[in-house]
Amino acid sequence: xxxxxxxxxxxxxxxxxxxxxxxxxxxxxxxxxxxxxxxxxxxxxxxxxxxxxxxxxxxxxxxxxxxxxxxxxxxxxxxxxxxxxxxxxxxxxxxxxxxxxxxxxxxxxxxxxxxxxxxxxxxxxxxxxxxxxxxxxxxxxxxxxxxxxxxxxxxxxxxxxxxxxxxxxxxxxxxxxxxxxxxxxxxxxxxxxxxxxxxxxxxxxxxxxxxxxxxxxxxxxxxxxxxxxxxxxxxxxxxxxxxxxxxxxxxxxxxxxxxxxxxxxxxxxxxxxxxxxxxxxxxxxxxxxxxxxxxxxxxxxxxxxxxxxxxxxxxxxxxxxxxxxxxxxxxxxxxxxxxxxxxxxxxxxxxxxxxxxxxxxxxxxxxxxxxxxxxxxxxxxxxxxxxxxxxxxxxxxxxxxxxxxxxxxxxxxxxx
Numbered sequence: 001x002x003x004x005x006x007x008x009x010x011x012x013x014x015x016x017x018x019x020x021x022x023x024x025x026x027x028x029x030x031x032x033x034x035x036x037x038x039x040x041x042x043x044x045x046x047x048x049x050x051x052x053x054x055x056x057x058x059x060x061x062x063x064x065x066x067x068x069x070x071x072x073x074x075x076x077x078x079x080x081x082x083x084x085x086x087x088x089x090x091x092x093x094x095x096x097x098x099x100x101x102x103x104x105x106x107x108x109x110x111x112x113x114x115x116x117x118x119x120x121x122x123x124x125x126x127x128x129x130x131x132x133x134x135x136x137x138x139x140x141x142x143x144x145x146x147x148x149x150x151x152x153x154x155x156x157x158x159x160x161x162x163x164x165x166x167x168x169x170x171x172x173x174x175x176x177x178x179x180x181x182x183x184x185x186x187x188x189x190x191x192x193x194x195x196x197x198x199x200x201x202x203x204x205x206x207x208x209x210x211x212x213x214x215x216x217x218x219x220x221x222x223x224x225x226x227x228x229x230x231x232x233x234x235x236x237x238x239x240x241x242x243x244x245x246x247x248x249x250x251x252x253x254x255x256x257x258x259x260x261x262x263x264x265x266x267x268x269x270x271x272x273x274x275x276x277x278x279x280x281x282x283x284x285x286x287x288x289x290x291x292x293x294x295x296x297x298x299x300x301x302x303x304x305x306x307x308x309x310x311x312x313x314x315x316x317x318x319x320x321x322x323x324x325x326x327x328x329x330x331x332x333x334x335x336x337x338x339x340x341x342x343x344x345x346x347x348x349x350x351x352x353x354x355x356x357x358x359x360x361x362x363x364x365x366x367x368x369x370x371x372x373x374x375x376x377x378x379x380x381x382x383x384x385x386x387x388x389x390x391x392x393x394x395x396x397x398x399x400x401x402x403x404x405x406x407x408x409x410x411x412x413x414x415x416x
Contacts (some may be wrong), residue, residue: 157256
């Protein structure tokens with residue numbers, strides 16, 4: 001098979017069959033296990049993923065598939081992007097990146113913005129998956145990082161970051177959606193945020209005094225940040241679930257796990273360089289990752305001079321010179337006669353913008369970081385992908401443990 005035939009083969013597979021048969025399959029080529037139950041040492045060398053396999057998995061996890069429709073989200077002002085992806089995004093906020101680690105180094109998959117309603121409309125369009133991967137995948141580290149054992153959950157160390165494996169890591173920025181939803185909450189939901197740790201309103205006292213907020217209508221800060229965390233962290237899990245289903249129909253093992261220390265992987269400690277993220281420390285002394293420089297930057301200092309500037313940047317993404325809500329927007333939108341519609345989109349008032357800035361400045365001043373209690377950049381989950389050792393599964397499991405996709409994998413994906 002050639003690359004086009006392999007991709008066509010995937011597009012003909014059943015989603016529901018993949019759901020019915022999805023399993024992790026942790027044991028790969030070159031692995032060794034000594035658990036007293038399924039002791040085994042692979043007799044075969046590990047086989048890394050091919051370029052095409054990587055391209056398909058990146059697209060399945062985080063690909064741009066066309067334009068988002070934005071029903072009702074436009075008029076509320078919470079819409080963050082016109083890009084539609086393979087997975088849902090809260091308020092379509094897409095300040096995230098898919099990283100992966102393999103024998104050749106650390107890479108970031110950064111697909112371009114959508115240009116039409118459906119990017120892969122015909123079979124002829126399917127090779128875009130490979131083309132986008134080749135043009136928009138960036139290497140940031142030249143070799144596989146030697147991540148120390150202490151960075152991994154003890155029960156996982158036997159099978160992570162091994163030769164031939166690929167470790168996928170969705171990295172999510174919290175701050176873009178945090179500020180976006182903050183503007184919506186202040187402007188349309190009408191509650192303020194009460195700092196239940198400090199025992200006072202979070203920067204909004206004067207707005208309560210002025211009658212902008214009812215003193216009895218508030219949300220605790222810890223609850224609000226927990227809500228934001230749950231909102232944005234879902235995106236990472238969607239990416240990994242998509243990746244898992246793609247692996248199932250490709251005949252690859254996919255081990256989703258969370259047993260790792262993100263601050264080590266991101267490079268905060270002297271133990272390894274990791275992804276080389278920028279960290280700050282708040283008043284609690286705990287390291288907070290705020291940027292993968294030039295690739296993914298949170299809306300907070302030191303990436304911005306102040307929280308005022310960070311809030312202004314979020315607003316500019318919508319109503320700035322090339323904002324997604326202005327008639328002169330140079331990107332693509334799905335709505336017919338878009339330029340005739342933009343005047344119907346209400347802007348946030350200067351008062352609400354100032355309330356949001358006062359709140360954000362309060363958090364930064366009170367806690368020395370933004371957000372107060374959760375990291376600016378999150379890695380909630382990852383997935384190790386590898387070629388499975390068929391002999392291990394034949395030794396210990398019934399035939400149904402492996403589908404035809406696994407038995408035929410090498411023939412389909414690695415033979416000319």
